[in-house]
Amino acid sequence: AGEASAAAEQHAAEIAALKAAHREVRDDLGGATGRHAQELAEARAQLDEVHEHHRERGLQVEERVEHLRRGWEDHAGRLDGFEEALAAAAAAQEERVASLEC
Numbered sequence: 001a002g003e004a005s006a007a008a009e010q011h012a013a014e015i016a017a018l019k020a021a022h023r024e025v026r027d028d029l030g031g032a033t034g035r036h037a038q039e040l041a042e043a044r045a046q047l048d049e050v051h052e053h054h055r056e057r058g059l060q061v062e063e064r065v066e067h068l069r070r071g072w073e074d075h076a077g078r079l080d081g082f083e084e085a086l087a088a089a090a091a092a093q094e095e096r097v098a099s100l101e102c
Helices: 002-101
Strands: none
16 A cells, blocks of 8 residues: 555656646747737837838939939920020021122
8 A cells, every 4th residue: 555655645746746847838838829929919010110111211212213214304395495595596697698798
């Protein structure tokens, strides 16, 4: 009876140790899961910040391109006007020369 009692006590102690180890593993896993969830949330926040920065930068680039395009069109229009004025001046000069030759 003494051996059976000792074996039962040893078995109960082993079960208690296994339960304690199980609780420890469960707690560690829960902590790791919480840490991973926090790290994931932080990574998502950083990614959102990067996306927002790139979106804002893209808008800035688009605005700059539009500004340059408008400036180029303005300069092209001025050049067209200058060419027309130059052609008109050349025609007027030819008329003056022709009138002096007569």
